[in-house]
Amino acid sequence: MKISLKSRIVSALAVTALAGTVVVGAPTAANAAPQCATASYVTQCAGVGADGAPYTFIAAANFNGTVFVYSHGVRPAIDIPATLAPVGPYTKTNAAEPGPLAISGDLTVINTLVAAGYGVAGSGFSRQGVNTTEALAANKELIATFKEKFPTTKTVIAWGQSLGGMHTQLLAERNPELVDGVILACPAANPSDALIAYFGDALWGFKALFDPTIKVGGYSTDPATRAAEQYANIGKVLTVLGKLSAGLSSGAWPDTASPAGKALQAAGIPSRSALLTVGLMAGVSTRSKHVDGTSGPTGAAETYPLAVAPAVAVLENMGATLNYGTLLIADGELLAGGKVYDNSKTDYAARVAADADIYSFALSGNSAVAGIIGALAATPRETADAAAVAKIAPLIGLTGKITKPTIIFQAESEEFVPASIVQWYIDGYAQQYAAAKMKAMADAKKSRSYVTPTNNLVVLWAKTAATYSKFTAAGSPDLSATQGAGTGHCNWTAAQWLAAANLMTTTLANGKFPLGGKITTTARKVGFSYDTKFRVPLFKSLQ
Amino acid sequence: MLAIAALTVATVPAQALNPNMGSDPGITASTIKLGITSPLTGIASPGYNKIPGAMKAYFDYVNTNGGVNGRKITLVSKDDQYIPTTAVAKANELILRDKVFALVGTLGTASTKALTASTQLSKRGIPSLFVNTGWSGFADPKAYPTTFSILPSYQMEAKIMAKYVKETYAGKKIALIYQDDDFGRDALAGFKTAGLTFDTYIPYASGSQSLPATGAGWISKLKTAGTEVTVLFGVTSASTAALANAYGAGFKTQWVLGSVGGDATTIAATNKAYVPLLYGAKGFSFAPAPTDTTDEYIKLFQGIYAAAQPTQTFDNNVVAGMSNAFLAVQALKAAGANLTRASLMKVIETKGSTFASPFLTPLGYSATAHIGATGYWVGTYGPTGALTPDGGKYTVYTTDSGTGPVVLSTYTRPAMPAKGL
Numbered sequence: 001m002k003i004s005l006k007s008r009i010v011s012a013l014a015v016t017a018l019a020g021t022v023v024v025g026a027p028t029a030a031n032a033a034p035q036c037a038t039a040s041y042v043t044q045c046a047g048v049g050a051d052g053a054p055y056t057f058i059a060a061a062n063f064n065g066t067v068f069v070y071s072h073g074v075r076p077a078i079d080i081p082a083t084l085a086p087v088g089p090y091t092k093t094n095a096a097e098p099g100p101l102a103i104s105g106d107l108t109v110i111n112t113l114v115a116a117g118y119g120v121a122g123s124g125f126s127r128q129g130v131n132t133t134e135a136l137a138a139n140k141e142l143i144a145t146f147k148e149k150f151p152t153t154k155t156v157i158a159w160g161q162s163l164g165g166m167h168t169q170l171l172a173e174r175n176p177e178l179v180d181g182v183i184l185a186c187p188a189a190n191p192s193d194a195l196i197a198y199f200g201d202a203l204w205g206f207k208a209l210f211d212p213t214i215k216v217g218g219y220s221t222d223p224a225t226r227a228a229e230q231y232a233n234i235g236k237v238l239t240v241l242g243k244l245s246a247g248l249s250s251g252a253w254p255d256t257a258s259p260a261g262k263a264l265q266a267a268g269i270p271s272r273s274a275l276l277t278v279g280l281m282a283g284v285s286t287r288s289k290h291v292d293g294t295s296g297p298t299g300a301a302e303t304y305p306l307a308v309a310p311a312v313a314v315l316e317n318m319g320a321t322l323n324y325g326t327l328l329i330a331d332g333e334l335l336a337g338g339k340v341y342d343n344s345k346t347d348y349a350a351r352v353a354a355d356a357d358i359y360s361f362a363l364s365g366n367s368a369v370a371g372i373i374g375a376l377a378a379t380p381r382e383t384a385d386a387a388a389v390a391k392i393a394p395l396i397g398l399t400g401k402i403t404k405p406t407i408i409f410q411a412e413s414e415e416f417v418p419a420s421i422v423q424w425y426i427d428g429y430a431q432q433y434a435a436a437k438m439k440a441m442a443d444a445k446k447s448r449s450y451v452t453p454t455n456n457l458v459v460l461w462a463k464t465a466a467t468y469s470k471f472t473a474a475g476s477p478d479l480s481a482t483q484g485a486g487t488g489h490c491n492w493t494a495a496q497w498l499a500a501a502n503l504m505t506t507t508l509a510n511g512k513f514p515l516g517g518k519i520t521t522t523a524r525k526v527g528f529s530y531d532t533k534f535r536v537p538l539f540k541s542l543q
Numbered sequence: 544m545l546a547i548a549a550l551t552v553a554t555v556p557a558q559a560l561n562p563n564m565g566s567d568p569g570i571t572a573s574t575i576k577l578g579i580t581s582p583l584t585g586i587a588s589p590g591y592n593k594i595p596g597a598m599k600a601y602f603d604y605v606n607t608n609g610g611v612n613g614r615k616i617t618l619v620s621k622d623d624q625y626i627p628t629t630a631v632a633k634a635n636e637l638i639l640r641d642k643v644f645a646l647v648g649t650l651g652t653a654s655t656k657a658l659t660a661s662t663q664l665s666k667r668g669i670p671s672l673f674v675n676t677g678w679s680g681f682a683d684p685k686a687y688p689t690t691f692s693i694l695p696s697y698q699m700e701a702k703i704m705a706k707y708v709k710e711t712y713a714g715k716k717i718a719l720i721y722q723d724d725d726f727g728r729d730a731l732a733g734f735k736t737a738g739l740t741f742d743t744y745i746p747y748a749s750g751s752q753s754l755p756a757t758g759a760g761w762i763s764k765l766k767t768a769g770t771e772v773t774v775l776f777g778v779t780s781a782s783t784a785a786l787a788n789a790y791g792a793g794f795k796t797q798w799v800l801g802s803v804g805g806d807a808t809t810i811a812a813t814n815k816a817y818v819p820l821l822y823g824a825k826g827f828s829f830a831p832a833p834t835d836t837t838d839e840y841i842k843l844f845q846g847i848y849a850a851a852q853p854t855q856t857f858d859n860n861v862v863a864g865m866s867n868a869f870l871a872v873q874a875l876k877a878a879g880a881n882l883t884r885a886s887l888m889k890v891i892e893t894k895g896s897t898f899a900s901p902f903l904t905p906l907g908y909s910a911t912a913h914i915g916a917t918g919y920w921v922g923t924y925g926p927t928g929a930l931t932p933d934g935g936k937y938t939v940y941t942t943d944s945g946t947g948p949v950v951l952s953t954y955t956r957p958a959m960p961a962k963g964l
Binding site: 360364365366466 | 629722728750
């Protein structure tokens with residue numbers, strides 16, 4: 001059944017019913033039967049899983065046997081006070097999310113799917129932060145509970161965004177028998193600890209140059225102390241970001257700068273060059289929501305993109321990188337039982353070597369880059385706890401192996417979970433497919449009949465436009481302007497989610513993805529690009 | 544059913560088996576589509592913006608003479624303003640939207656490095672022919688397997704400059720102004736290899752030369768150091784900043800300009816008033832002078848260009864663009880009718896050193912070196928900016944990008960192919 005925003009099938013009824021879903025009271029006892037209510041042909045159920053995770057699922061009288069099981073994105077494991085805006089205010093919640101965008105009050109995706117005869121389901125998980133163990137258990141249990149309530153269920157499509165993308169892939173890898181199709185939106189993944197390195201390198205660079213009291217790891221085990229340490233770190237990061245922003249034009253350094261940073265300042269190296277160097281060390285995108293990297297204000301149309309823009313974009317992206325990096329590293333340490341970030345052998349000079357020419361003016365030339373990299377030597381490197389590192393792979397490690405039809409959609413210039421993750425999926429699947437083709441050829445030698453392996457991966461890119469920056473009369477990037485396409489973190493529309501859902505249901509119905517031209521047309525209508533030859537850089541630590 | 548016996552599965556690269564990989568784009572039985580991104584507008588555009596037009600003029604000439612192995616060449620040109628991030632975007636457009644068969648003649652070290660890395664030309668097997676930069680790294684097929692240089696490397700140039708400076712200005716106070724990136728780093732390596740040290744070193748970050756205070760600062764340092772000879776290894780906008788500020792300050796020095804920064808036609812395109820400031824400066828080139836009508840290539844190129852661009856002046860940048868297109872055609876011809884990206888790159892490696900070319904030095908292409916021209920001649924700028932060879936003839940020196948010596952070239956350029964095709 002085609003999913004359409006204009007579906008006439010019980011759509012009005014579904015909307016009416018969903019508007020009243022809050023009246024369904026969830027049982028307070030774990031593992032109790034879900035409480036369900038049916039109104040206007042739409043049944044919504046709420047319950048609590050065996051570990052206390054709240055869940056919700058919805059299906060209408062015209063349920064067609066296919067359910068979308070959603071994994072929500074990351075929520076911090078601790079409350080965040082309003083004083084740490086814009087990271088806070090946030091109050092920890094395990095509230096269930098049955099589908100994309102519901103958390104922001106936009107029920108378009110859910111309503112459209114239910115109206116079209118699909119079921120939707122989602123857990124809030126019993127724990128927030130790095131919660132892959134809890135998410136896997138909750139999703140497995142939720143699928144079973146849904147099937148029990150709706151025994152005609154034949155097809156399960158797992159989907160999720162950000163950390164929920166990791167949960168979704170993990171479910172498909174560990175329990176492929178439960179899943180028929182997979183949709184990953186801006187997915188998190190940590191191949192060879194590259195995501196930990198991404199966050200850690202950015203934090204460590206800030207510590208080394210802009211504030212030596214910034215923490216990169218080594219958080220306390222006592223919950224209250226650990227939370228206080230995270231608050232303090234976020235506060236310091238926000239302060240440094242504010243001071244770097246104020247010094248973008250003048251090159252002034254934060255007064256919290258390390259002695260090595262102050263020496264660079266004395267040598268005349270602007271803080272923006274150091275900021276950009278740290279961004280390039282970690283692999284932070286040099287294009288951001290409001291900085292395209294190629295435009296400049298009137299009077300500086302050529303010098304601004306060369307001298308300033310890359311650093312401004314890194315600055316805008318660093319907020320998400322550093323603050324969520326703080327929260328996730330702290331939580332990861334708690335789960336792994338020790339320090340998980342290690343840069344004891346990282347060659348930062350090599351990391352930035354290829355970028356030094358490209359951003360030469362903004363970096364103030366090779367000599368400045370050499371000076372900045374040299375200044376890092378004054379800060380001790382971080383050494384991880386080997387036992388803790390050994391626990392990371394079982395905890396959040398993915399193989400990236402794709403065994404079910406899978407759709408990934410991703411912004412080219414991500415601020416939080418880099419697009420490198422999707423490139424890792426693409427490269428891994430290319431190898432996987434090559435091996436399958438080899439095997440098919442070997443089999444064909446015996447059977448005398450060659451069967452081409454089925455392609456199971458489609459990647460839809462939200463590409464970053466060439467130009468989109470707007471500037472204020474003072475010549476600064478206008479941060480109130482509409483953000484550029486293909487930037488930010490998981491900035492998806494209902495139409496994009498539904499296009500992916502529609503493509504997946506069509507694929508499962510036909511047993512294979514449509515032809516490329518059809519996918520291209522579908523993608524283009526919602527602002528995606530289907531381009532099998534498009535590549536983005538890998539993680540710096542994997543290059 | 545497949546003919547199983549014919550399968551050579553063990554030799555099929557994994558990438559070729561990717562379900563999302565297809566046959567080479569940009570080529571049909573009757574056409575070849577090439578793409579270039581270069582500065583058509585912006586700070587570096589004066590002079591350089593003539594290169595794509597010159598290339599197209601030669602390609603059109605080839606097309607009217609039957610094309611290459613029956614295929615007509617089209618050239619898609621994009622403007623990157625000499626901004627590396629823009630060059631990346633434009634290269635992506637060329638590859639993904641225009642679906643070119645190969646890039647040709649991309650300009651500038653930083654832009655070419657940026658687009659090569661970001662679009663991952665190597666992994667995708669996309670040829671990047673005859674890049675207009677002398678950074679020695681591009682000649683290394685291990686690091687850049689699909690990229691081919693056309694210019695001598697900056698290390699070669701610096702070594703030849705060093706030999707000249709040491710022999711000509713022994714005992715003088717010598718300064719070096721250089722771009723503080725891989726362009727300048729290459730030069731520093733060449734000067735060091737050749738044993739030339741400077742009394743004063745003045746690095747500048749690429750782009751900063753456009754700031755008014757930069758050039759004035761250089762001249763102040765040169766005056767303070769009592770500099771008698773100034774070697775400038777930078778772009779033309781750095782040359783104009785240095786020459787104009789020296790003139791304004793009444794500072795006299797013997798200028799020795801690298802081939803990039805000493806490009807008189809580019810300087811003239813920026814501001815004709817700067818051209819006389821070149822008078823007496825020393826310069827270096829590897830191609831015949833554009834005014835040398837005794838040279839058969841120059842004569843051919845002048846005729847083609849006059850017909851295609853009758854209102855434009857024939858100059859160094861036109862020679863550069865047409866030489867670029869000429870070499871691309873030689874490579875396409877040599878690759879034969881069954882042209883693929885892989886076969887094109889292979890033939891440059893195996894036969895590129897024997898390609899016909901307008902240059903006065905040997906070509907160095909091989910499986911282990913993707914280097915084009917390999918030497919320079921020395922000349923002096925006249926009052927109109929024309930660089931004429933010292934001693935009235937091209938005395939060409941050749942060397943390598945390593946520790947090899949600088950030697951007088953014995954190379955004799957083969958005769959031009961019939962009709963220059």
